[in-house]
Amino acid sequence: MKPISPPYRAILAALLCASSLASYAVTDSKASRFYEDALGRYEKHDMPGAIIQLKNALQIDKNMLPVQVLLGKALLANGEAATAEVALLEALRLGVNRAEVVLPLAEAFIAQGKQKLLLEQSQFNPAGLPPGTQVQLLLLRASASADLGDPRGALKGIEEARVVDGRSPEVWLAEVPVRIRARQFAEANVAVERALALAPNSAEVRYQKGALLHVQGNLRAAVAAYDAALQIDPKHIEARVARAGVAIDLGKDADAAKDVAELQRLSPREPRAAYFKALLAERSGNSAAVRTALAEVTSLLDPVPPSFVQYRPQLLMLNGLAHYGLKEPEKAKPYFESFQRVQGNSPVSKLLAQIYMSEGNFTRATELLEDYIKVQPGDGQALTLLAGANMAQGRNAKATAIMQQVLATKDAPEFRTALGLSLIGGGKTGDAIVQLETAFKDPKQTQAGTALVGLYLRDGQTAKAVAIADQLVKLQPNNAGFSNLLGMAQAQAGVLPAAKAAFERAVQLDDKLLEAKINLARVDIAAKSYDSATTRLAAILKVDDKNIDAMYEMANLSDRRGQPAETLRWLQKASDIAGPKEFRPDTSLVELHLRNRAPALALEAAKRLLAKAPDYLPSLLVYGRAQLANGDVEGAKSTFSGATRFADFNAAQQTEIATLQMAGNNPAGATYSLEKALSSRPDYLPAMAMMVDIELSQGAPAKAEQRARQVLAQTPKRAIGYSLLGDVAQARGQTAAAIDAYRRAHQAEPSSETLLRLFRALSGQAGGKPALQLAEQWVKAHPQDLVVRRALADSYARAENYPAARSNYEILLKAKPDDIGAMNYLVNVLLRLKDPSAIAMGEKALVLAPANANVIDTLGWALFQSGKADQADRALQLLRDARLREPGNPEIRYHLAAVLAQSGRNTEARDELDAALNDGRNFEGLTAAQALRKTLR
Template sequence: MHIRNRLNIATVLRCACLTIALASGPTLAQADNAKAAKFYEDALARYERKDIAGAIIQLKNALQIDKSLLPVQVLLGKALLMNGQAAAAEVAFNEALKLGVNRAEVLVPLGQAMVAQGKQAQMLEQALFSPTGLPPTVQAALLLLRASAQGDLGEGQAALRSIEAARALDERSPDSWIAESQLNLRMRRPVEAMAAAERALALAPGLAEAHYQQGAVLHVRGDERNAQTAYERALKIDARHLEARLARAGIHVDRNHDAEAAADAAEVLRLSPGEPRAVYLQALLSSRAGDMAKTRAKLSEVVNLIDPVPIEFIRYRPQLLMVNGLAHFGLDEPLKAKPYLEAFQRGQPNSPVAKLLAQVYIGENSVDKAIDVLESYLRSVPRDTQAITLLASAHMSQRRYSKATTLLQSALGQQDIPDIRAALGLSLMRGGQNLNARAQLEEAYKKDPRQTAAGMALATLYLREGLTPQAQRIAESLLKQQNSNPTLLNLLGVVKLQARDWQGARTAFEQALKTEPDLLQAKLGLARLEVAQGSFDAAQARLSALLKTNEQDIDAHLEMAQLAERRGKSEEAVRWLQKAVDYAGPRERRPNFALVQLHERRGEAPEMLAAAKVLLAKAPEDSATLGIYGRAQLRNGDRTAARQTLIHAARQIQSDAGALLEIAGLQTAAGDLAGARYSLEKALGFRPDHPPAMAMLASLELQDGDKLRGEARARKVLQLEPKRAASHTLMAEVMLAKGDTSAAVDSLRRAHELEPSSGSVQRLMRVLEPRDRKAAGSLAEQWLKNHPKDIAVQRALADGHARHGDYPAARQAYEKLLRQLPGNVEISNNLANVLLRIEPAMALKISEQTLSAAPNNVAVIDTAGWANHLNGQHERALRLLRDARLRAPESPDVRYHLAAALLKAGRPAEARAELESAIQINPNFESATEARKLLQTLK
């Protein structure tokens, strides 16, 4: 008997948690409460000496005082995970994320907590778990976790890609080779599994896990003697390695070494009381000894251990599923055995357990299920006579002789007929693959112009792509065949409306209504026509009449909202859209999109995000939904979350260059340049000469140092669009990358001449300022004379003063801005930073006021923490700066500030770690000189 899969949940969590290093020592959030701080510090000390239960108690005591303590939630999650409480750990980590922790701090343990609960698919689907933008060590750990989850879901190739990506980040680590060996075993590739295990051993000959993995491969290959030797080497290195001991016990059972097997099972239970696999081994040994009473008692113990665990937690733990299914079957409880055997069968469809499950199905008269299980099994094991007999019996009892299911693609491969192509095209269209759908629909319509459904769908696709003449040709062709078809007449009206043929559209809609007076789409078409022509009263009267007939009509509500906004009544538009959302079903997303967009136009960021979350719940994998949700996250300042959402959106988009360009712009705004480049390259794969995508990609290439490619692409854009300001602005980027500032200034002046704007002024200021600060200031002041309300240029002028150390002028400029924009957090924070240089006491006052207004803004927290430190408020400074560090571990300035506070608090080891990390992140950050000096004092 071979038992090797790591299935003890508490053990998995304990081992996994030990791989998560605390980056700098957990921290206390912004609540200024000394008692909570003491609970936290005591919990930290307990955690460090492995008193996990005590740490959990103290952390919960701290949360009794204030549930919003960010670092307490982080440490609690890690402690709960180590203690085997995966669901509670997930809650704690999610609370930490809500409070603003940087995802790099908790992503891996959060993923482990989800995997321990059987939430592999949810973990992989969430944009939060994208490795993009994470530190290399976290990326590697997350990629291996993703590989494990992908393997659980049967996505072997995806798992291998994840493993390879992790290995590229750390070629000397044995972990990726161990993971690859495990995956290859699952994929029934023992040769590759052994090669990977040997690579792991070569890298880490003293690692117990590497020896265990070699033994697992040997065990599967039937080499029990050498497998046992490998397990014993693992146990010599680590006597507490449960998997090696369980696997060796299985070999002892197979070799009839019952005493040795019993000893190993007993030791496993000593190390991990309640390990169900060890108890099942004891049941087997009791059965072999003929002690049926003890056998039943042990089987009952197994089910009593596993039954209370939700099956979702163990659905990817095949040994636990199998053990509990067999235990229930051995206790003559087939109905209780069924869910466990079914779950095991889904993950191991070629296992002989299929026959046992088929017997359960036949016993409950679910013969079709039995047939399905057996046919699937026999495709892999065609010579199993017992299974063949069972299958024949099942078929005869139902008088069935065959069952066949064919997918559209398979059918098309066998017989290329228009009906199948049309159905395939419609399926692709509904799945959002418009380019492939169009090809199939065009082919179907070409082969059979009587394919009405294919023709209408194709015309709709043409309209979406702005190909109005092609859509009109198809609509008219279909009408020649069915000249009184109201649906086709309405389609022609839609085409004419898009072509701005007002009379033609009216005629088509009215003819459709003559044929079918209650055709809603034709009535809405007439209302849209009236709005397009400016007949607002007529449109409102028509729509009101429609709503009297059906007050829940979504389309009428959408049209009413558009009409209200056209009339300048945006509050009324919001009410119409909210009604539409309330009436819409789970698949109807148009009102949600419209509401999100309206909130964005009104500048209502929190309302926009709330509406976007409702939309996301309806379609979490839809690219357009993800795009607008990412935009909402950006509008609310959550750049980290936006990055993950947007890369997920880009991966979902097929053949739509415009959509990818929009995503790339959002990714750039979120600071994810690698993600933006991916989106743009994908867009240009669809449309190679798309100037906006070319321009944006050229800019990113220049930023990445790829000057030759960036310049070539920029010159092509200028050739295609010489009279657009954006083309000259792009050439300025090229000149700057080449170090030719004068030429860059000339290009920016030309861009400003072509399209003068606040943005063109700011771009020219940025280039002028380093070489001629006076000229940059004069440019801004001249612009502001004619545009005194241009806040952006005023802000640029203030920032310039601060950059050049003219703090009195900067203070005056920021105070002027605050008079225009009272309560603006960013400007207030900048003012506090300026005051730190010239009036620290006033800086403390301003920073604390700003913190009260924006308690979760990491820049504000950092400023307030540093201001407290400089003003001698060291305890509060430490709490604030620890909180900022958890939110922004990638910021060297935050780490430097925290190090200074830690040193003041008597924690030199932590201070040294923070300083070293700060310098490693960016050796030339603003306070690098001071950081190095401080570090020297600690050596």
């Protein structure tokens, strides 16, 4: 019994406090109302509202103990663990019994990643607490030990909890996740059965049983357990999450969608529900919804402190997957790496390996995959990645052996897809196509289909590419990426209206798919809708002013419009901001300078590109071309030899290299490249055809004929075999046999190409009349064939049938107003016809191509030919300009010499004529140049 205070003490206290009793009573009453309202909100799970009212109460009296305790619990329930800890510690300072706050305080520590402190600080010592609290605290400490990778410590804590109360199902359930993490399924099953015997109607027990069955692969039984848990407690979040996941795995999307919707109703901030939404959206091909859902996941988890998620592998994996799906590997990487430390050798290893590979860290990727494969030796995807990592390190033989070993173990479509993709990496596209075509017999192998489209497009098999892409769109009509792929195939096939419709469909499905918007701009450029293309590209650059693709197309657009300065500006701007792995702007700068006959500038740009990307095949090729343009034949030969090694056995690339080697007069190098191409794809027609050309150039018509007949036997219904036999006959001087072969080729495949071969062979017959008749009949039946019409116009011009030539050039320009070549030829024809409009046409050509030496020369010559004295100075200025741009052109030097002589500059004129005539080449003005030179002795 407490001692009774003396009466005078009570009287004294009453006197001392009397003056302030009234005000305190009012204040306490108001704060209490805030507290009571907050308590009601807390019980209704309105945590934000409860927190506001509790803070209002603390504004009145910050020492109200109940307010601090409830505030700590409300903040914890609202996910604000750090501020919850502050409130709960303040409650302890104010004198709350430790048992009242030790459990939420321990939960706040775990939520912040303070597991180690939870095990070390004395305030979390179970001694002296009520038995029930002791059990809960011991289980929390066991969970902390498990998070720290100490399963023995976790099991010890669970055993201590059982000593306190062995009849609680929780002390048995706590063992289950620890055993599952250690893959000790038998022990986990014993624990869950003990819990089930103690609490058969517990939703948590049913859920844990389902989790154990789930991880063992018994999905049907796992779903039954999850169903039972949700029948007992429909608000059990974990059971609903797990059931939704199984439904997605089993392809039961409708069932999964119901669970996901209920999850988001019960817990609107549940990131796993958002991730499931992304998976379901991906299944339906709705890429826009996928990105929205994944962004929702990252918006929920990114703000969470790293200390909170570091011991939560599921959240680490979830946010890593979300960022990875959003194509943000740099953000996904730290989450995957943290997950890997907690739970190594899981499927996340494959994603992390892909990130390492994208960074060029193939050594780390190889180590990671090799460790994973030791645990999962039959994982075809992991083996495929390992093969890719080996190929990236030049270990192609090992990569091929890995995938062939996998396929020998199990012939599955996904493994054939993997093997096909690995073969692409090794340059064996012929073998890759075989594997991918077999794989895509299973429509689920959309990756194989996508790869096939790319391979077909690269090989020019546009019909096949369109067919596969169309099939992909039908499989997933809401997949914006597949619609975009179909558009790309249709565009390459020349079906621009269909391509435009496919790109528009892709944008409709996903307005953020910039690739489709840029492709629409490309269609506009191809259709000469330049203003529309400009509008589209400007809109993209307004949103993203560093979009390389948009800048690149702006350069292309400027080039089409004949604006070389703008083309150069856009390419330089793109080059300045291009990342370390973006080489297109630099490559195009070289191409631009080569087209503009500026070899020195081309070589300078090529050197910059080569320094940036010494192991990038296109940089080697353009560097070699720049060397050729600068007359460095030996240097180009060395460069192309290096390119051959980089291309390995890629048939298309080796054939391209062979073409360049022939341009550098290196038939031996070209032959070697073609042999490598044909070793991987013996039926690769472009390589076979080029080999015939080389054999003919080397004076081996017998070998060429044998190869041409092989091509004919391989493709008896195609033109190429007959065309090659025609080339062989031409080389042997067997004109009649050549004409017969070319005629057969044209009958097999009537096309511009086959007609032109026959046309050229007939040009030497009967004054060229049969050739002209053939071309005239063709363009009459095919008026849109500009290639043949161009050849016809050129033939008329050579035959001095200038009216007919003029008519056909004008038709060409009506169809293609920016055809500089046709325009320039027309100016020359008009000059022959003494038509004064030649100058106006020449001026128009100069506006479109102000850096083209031939255009400048033609206009200068037209001005000189006009005989007008006021045009002489400009004519001389233009011809000097043209000569500086192309000093190796004898026709230009002759034209300049004629104007110089007319101006009385005979010495300079003689120098120009000597340079033109000493070149040894034939040119149109050769006779006139020789005559002029005699007058200048």
